[in-house]
Amino acid sequence: MSTATFIPAFVRRQSFIELDARARAQSLLDPGSWRELVGPFDRIESPWLPEQGIAPQSDDGCVVLKGAIDGKPAVVIALEGKFQGGSMGEVSGAKMTAALDLAARDSQNGKKTAAVLLLETGGVRLQEANLGLAVIAEVMASILALREHAPVITVIAGTVGCFGGMSIAAGLSSYIVMTREARLGLNGPEVIEQESGIEEFDSSDHALIWAINGGEQRVAMGVADELVLDDVQKIAATVQRYVKAGLPQVHRSQQIALYRARIAALDTSRQIDPLSLRESWKEKAKEGVAQ
Amino acid sequence: MSLQVGLRGKAWFQVFTGKNSPMAGDPGSVLTADAKLGEDMARFLCVVPNPEGRFPCARRAEVGLEESYTLATRIREAIEQDKNGEKRPIIAIVDVKSQAYGRREETAAIFLATATAADAYASARMKGHPVIALVMGNAISGGFLTHGYQANRILAFDDAGVVIHAMHKEAAARITLRTVAELELLGHRIAPLSYDIHDYAKLGLLHKLLHVEDPDTPSQTTVSQVQKELIDAVADARAGSRDLSNRLTSEGARGMRRVGLLARARMEEQWAKA
Numbered sequence: 001m002s003t004a005t006f007i008p009a010f011v012r013r014q015s016f017i018e019l020d021a022r023a024r025a026q027s028l029l030d031p032g033s034w035r036e037l038v039g040p041f042d043r044i045e046s047p048w049l050p051e052q053g054i055a056p057q058s059d060d061g062c063v064v065l066k067g068a069i070d071g072k073p074a075v076v077i078a079l080e081g082k083f084q085g086g087s088m089g090e091v092s093g094a095k096m097t098a099a100l101d102l103a104a105r106d107s108q109n110g111k112k113t114a115a116v117l118l119l120e121t122g123g124v125r126l127q128e129a130n131l132g133l134a135v136i137a138e139v140m141a142s143i144l145a146l147r148e149h150a151p152v153i154t155v156i157a158g159t160v161g162c163f164g165g166m167s168i169a170a171g172l173s174s175y176i177v178m179t180r181e182a183r184l185g186l187n188g189p190e191v192i193e194q195e196s197g198i199e200e201f202d203s204s205d206h207a208l209i210w211a212i213n214g215g216e217q218r219v220a221m222g223v224a225d226e227l228v229l230d231d232v233q234k235i236a237a238t239v240q241r242y243v244k245a246g247l248p249q250v251h252r253s254q255q256i257a258l259y260r261a262r263i264a265a266l267d268t269s270r271q272i273d274p275l276s277l278r279e280s281w282k283e284k285a286k287e288g289v290a291q
Numbered sequence: 292m293s294l295q296v297g298l299r300g301k302a303w304f305q306v307f308t309g310k311n312s313p314m315a316g317d318p319g320s321v322l323t324a325d326a327k328l329g330e331d332m333a334r335f336l337c338v339v340p341n342p343e344g345r346f347p348c349a350r351r352a353e354v355g356l357e358e359s360y361t362l363a364t365r366i367r368e369a370i371e372q373d374k375n376g377e378k379r380p381i382i383a384i385v386d387v388k389s390q391a392y393g394r395r396e397e398t399a400a401i402f403l404a405t406a407t408a409a410d411a412y413a414s415a416r417m418k419g420h421p422v423i424a425l426v427m428g429n430a431i432s433g434g435f436l437t438h439g440y441q442a443n444r445i446l447a448f449d450d451a452g453v454v455i456h457a458m459h460k461e462a463a464a465r466i467t468l469r470t471v472a473e474l475e476l477l478g479h480r481i482a483p484l485s486y487d488i489h490d491y492a493k494l495g496l497l498h499k500l501l502h503v504e505d506p507d508t509p510s511q512t513t514v515s516q517v518q519k520e521l522i523d524a525v526a527d528a529r530a531g532s533r534d535l536s537n538r539l540t541s542e543g544a545r546g547m548r549r550v551g552l553l554a555r556a557r558m559e560e561q562w563a564k565a
Contacts, residue, residue, distance in 0.1 A: 035565040037558055044554045051481060064558070066565045090483075094551035098558035124432070124457040126467050131483040131548065133432065133457040134496055134538070137440035141535045144413045165436050171406025186402040186433055187392050194462060195392035196348055212398050223400045252403065253410040256367060260360040263399060268345040272398040 013231040016157050017181055021080035024118050024157070025065045027232045028076050028239050034067025038095055046089050048128045057083045062092035064099045070240040073113040075103050081120030081160035088166060089125040093135020100142035100152075107149035114243045115146055117154045117173065122188065123164015136165035143172045147251065151175065153242045155235065156224075158182040161213065172253050175242045176224035177235070178215030184224065185213040211274045220278045223252070297340040297352025299428045299452065299507055300386030304337040306509045307382075307518070314365065320344055320352070321361040325379070329522040333380040334369045336362055338387050338438055348393025354434045355391030359404035362438060366411035370418055378420040380525045383412070385439040386428030389459070405437040412441035421528035423521060427506060430455045443528035443537070444498040446520060450506050453488045460486055482547060495543020498524055 016024060026034065038044060038059075045056035061083035065076045077096050079086040088096075096117075103113040124132035143152050151174040156162045161183030162170050170176055170184060178184065187195075189203035202208065211217060218224040228238050262281060266272060301322070305311045308324035317323065320341035325332050340352045349355030354362075366381060373379055390396075390405060416422045424430075424439035426447040435455065439445070447453055457463070464474045478485030482493045492500050501520055503513050531537060538544060539552065 035561075037561040037565060038554055042557055044550060044557065047550045048481060048483065052477070060554075066562060090548060090551040091554050094548075094554040095558060098555040099562070102559065102562045126457060126463055127484070129457040129463065129484045130455065130491060130494060131551075133436070133440075134494065135551070137436055138535055138538070140409055140436070141413055141441060144410060145417065145534065148417075165433060167402035168405045168409055168433065168436055171400075171403045172410055184402060185397045186390055186405060187397060191462070192392045192394060192397065194465070196394075200348070200392075201394045201397075212394070218400070221400070223403050251410075253406040254367075254414075256360055256363045256407050256411075259403065259407065260364060263356045263360060263404070266395070266399060268347075268395060272395050274398055277398060 010229070013229065014233070015230050016232045016235050017159060017179065017230045019232070020082065021061070021063045021078035021118065021120070025063050025076040025078040028116060028236050029065055029067040029069060029074065030071065034065045037064045037066055037099065044091055046091050046128065048090065048131070052127050054127060060089060060091035060095070061086060062095045064095055069114065069116070069243045072243055073106065073111055074116060074243060075099050075113060076116045076118065078118035079121045084125055086119070086121035086160050087123065087125030088121065088132050088136055088139070089128040090131045090135060093132070093139060097135065097138045097142045100139070100146050104142070104146040104149060107146065112150045114150045115152045116239055117152065117169070119154055119156050119162040119166055119170055120158070120160035121162055121164070121166045122160065123166050133165065136169065140169050140172055143169055147172070147174055147247070151242060151245070151247055153177065153239055155239065156182040156184055156215070157230065157235065163188045174248055174251060175226070176218070177226050177228055177238055177242070178218055178224050179228055179230045180215050181230055182215040183209065183213035184215070184218050217274055217278060221281045295340060295351070296388040296429050297338065297386050300337045300352070300384045301339040302507070303427060303509055304335055304384050306514050308335050317361050318344060318357040320349065320358050321365070323365040328380060328382070328518060328525070331380050331525065333382050333525075334365070335382045335384060336365060336438070337384040346391065346393060346395055348396060349391035351388055352386065353388045353391040354405065354437045355393070355396055356399055356401055356404045359401070359408040359437055363407040363411040366408070366415050370411075370415050370420065373420070378418065380421045380423060381412070381415050382521060383422070383424045383439040383442060385424050385426040385430045385435065387431065387434035387438055388429055389431040390433030390437065405433055408437045409441055416441060416443050417533050419533060421525040423524045423528065425517070425521065426453060426455060428452055431459055432457055443531065443533070444524040445496060446499050446501055446524055447488055447497055448506050449488060449500045449502045452506065454486055455488065455491050456486055493543055494547050495541035495545070496538050498527070
């Protein structure tokens with residue numbers, strides 16, 4: 001038996017999660033097509049962190065690459081989960097919003113430019129508090145403006161996950177791609193435990209967290225579009241497919257009647273069992289999904 | 292200081308609209324009504340406490356699942372009804388504790404629910420409805436992102452009971468490993484951290500700060516005063532762009548968000564060359 005057949009593909013794959021934000025973004029764009037914009041050598045850093053004794057980073061944890069995906073114009077915006085938990089501050093937010101707005105401008109002028117958001121973030125950077133919240137509102141507005149012309153594809157690979165206000169931004173995107181290692185939710189388990197008590201959510205119960213926020217659950221219940229293996233080739237191929245598919249017929253954040261009825265049907269006298277919810281929601285909510 | 296979050300909002304909703312019950316089929320936590328505002332018929336929306344609510348973590352004027360989908364439904368209804376005519380103003384009365392912090396909410400994907408409401412507000416704005424947020428109490432975190440922060444214009448009462456922030460004080464202190472006293476001290480020095488509405492106003496995000504006498508008890512005088520401000524904000528929104536660019540061009544933004552604006556300008560230059 002040769003080594004190639006003996007070692008399964010899963011072992012030989014190149015992990016996406018192990019890459020940093022810059023390498024992740026690079027791996028999704030056509031080789032040689034991209035250029036980094038407002039990169040680390042521009043040295044535009046958070047003006048608020050040094051005042052609080054925290055070292056800033058020369059890209060503020062946000063990497064913007066403009067290039068092509070399978071020959072089509074695209075911009076990839078990646079948050080670095082290793083810098084301040086991928087949190088959104090004045091500068092990282094401005095970079096993301098500006099790139100989305102420029103993609104919208106090009107798209108309106110006939111050069112359809114898709115955006116891919118690689119979200120590893122806890123949401124607002126609390127050291128920039130109100131500016132963090134404000135930039136998230138602006139990112140949301142810019143996603144919605146671009147989404148009228150070209151798809152916005154969110155990839156949550158892990159392991160930070162996507163929480164806080166940026167989970168709402170994810171909810172506004174055209175497609176959400178997740179790995180089994182990724183989590184998606186508005187309030188992280190620690191926040192719920194702190195605000196509503198340990199009987200509401202025991203944040204040390206990892207099985208519970210993954211059952212609720214994990215990629216497998218989010219895709220199975222139909223609130224995310226595709227579960228992918230932590231594999232650079234597979235994630236790149238999935239992103240290419242969604243770029244090619246263009247806009248969905250209806251965005252999920254506009255399917256209000258469907259979800260309102262689902263919420264009305266829930267038994268709220270006790271906690272909701274994630275597996276049963278998956279069963280009752282599993283029929284595909286959405287048409288026009290690229291497969 | 293308002294006694295309970297949401298009650299001030301409810302009091303003002305009642306005097307603006309003459310109504311105090313939800314629309315048919317809506318939960319008790321969301322009030323919606325159309326009412327005269329100057330020459331316009333405007334749609335007012337408000338999230339209020341509902342001790343009998345189905346969701347235990349969304350009974351105190353938090354924005355939860357039902358609140359989000361109800362706001363989205365009522366805003367979309369106005370967009371649909373006005374699609375061929377005059378776009379009515381949409382007024383979000385903001386006095387919300389936060390998003391709902393509950394396990395039921397997370398399980399049933401509250402991130403998507405809040406997205407539908409934010410989407411509806413932003414869609415109304417992009418289609419030409421003047422969307423005005425009137426902040427008269429708390430506007431915290433996901434509660435504000437869902438209900439109000441997509442508005443063309445944001446007005447706020449100049450009052451100690453008005454708090455716009457990413458997280459309430461005690462939690463923010465714990466998470467950033469500070470005491471509440473340290474956080475307050477920092478807020479005086481670093482405007483975005485502050486819980487004081489005057490510091491928030493420096494960030495250039497507000498259209499106007501309104502001095503209102505005795506904001507817990509609206510009177511004939513204060514009601515006409517605030518109505519006039521709303522009418523002016525509606526006119527200003529109609530005359531302006533349908534995006535949020537006014538938040539970046541304001542005097543406050545030019546001072547407080549210099550570095551963010553530099554990043555934006557640099558992005559434009561480099562985008563053109565790439």
